[in-house]
Amino acid sequence: MWKPFGLALCILCLSSLSAAGSQENPADEITNLINANRASTKLAKLHNNAGLGCIALQFLSQCAGNCSSNGTISCRPPAANITEVYAPNCGVELPTVGVISGYLLGCHWSRLSADQAFSDVLRRNEKAASLVHGKDLTELGAGFMKEKHGAFYWCILFSNEITNSSFVLEQGGRGIEQKFGCFSGSDAPCSAGKKLVVLGGSLMKVLLSILQASFLLWC
Numbered sequence: 001m002w003k004p005f006g007l008a009l010c011i012l013c014l015s016s017l018s019a020a021g022s023q024e025n026p027a028d029e030i031t032n033l034i035n036a037n038r039a040s041t042k043l044a045k046l047h048n049n050a051g052l053g054c055i056a057l058q059f060l061s062q063c064a065g066n067c068s069s070n071g072t073i074s075c076r077p078p079a080a081n082i083t084e085v086y087a088p089n090c091g092v093e094l095p096t097v098g099v100i101s102g103y104l105l106g107c108h109w110s111r112l113s114a115d116q117a118f119s120d121v122l123r124r125n126e127k128a129a130s131l132v133h134g135k136d137l138t139e140l141g142a143g144f145m146k147e148k149h150g151a152f153y154w155c156i157l158f159s160n161e162i163t164n165s166s167f168v169l170e171q172g173g174r175g176i177e178q179k180f181g182c183f184s185g186s187d188a189p190c191s192a193g194k195k196l197v198v199l200g201g202s203l204m205k206v207l208l209s210i211l212q213a214s215f216l217l218w219c
Helices: 001-021 024-038 050-061 081-090 114-122 124-130 194-218
Strands: 100-110 139-146 152-159
Touching: 024 050, 024 114, 024 124, 024 139, 024 152, 050 081, 050 100, 050 139, 050 152, 100 114, 100 124, 114 152
Parallel strands: none
Antiparallel strands: 100 152, 139 152
């Protein structure tokens, strides 16, 4: 008598947890869109590098408050910040910090879909389109953030370094203290803090294991 009820309950709980675990990440949406755009012109897919994405988010943190009415940003942080500030903040292993080949930076005063952000804000001229279609590129990383009562910001960094050995995060990125926004290649949802970055994935696995065990007992 209890089996149908137990089965329904397990399915419902597992579905809810799966939905909770797949939080929207605008940074990943942008990187997926760029790779789809490259694929349409028969160009190689770029590796989604979480270390590069975290640096992109750090870059944006220096540009907050600089969004103009037409969606441009007057922000040029010193290049030295990459190794002296951004990489340490992200927990990127310094010997693996490579060369950033180029970047796209943009903002808007209202929330846009990934398609709109890419076409209307980030790829607004031929120079940007040429960068996206660079044949020597190997990887990318994106950051996204929103100011409180302010604009939305996007940043995409590109590199032609060797994938899986550049911009490597220490201990799988556990040292990241993400207090705002989100970056591509990360399991943490937008605006998650350090505790979620470290514990979120593990907690989800524990809960799923408990529910799966309960499912076997009921069934």
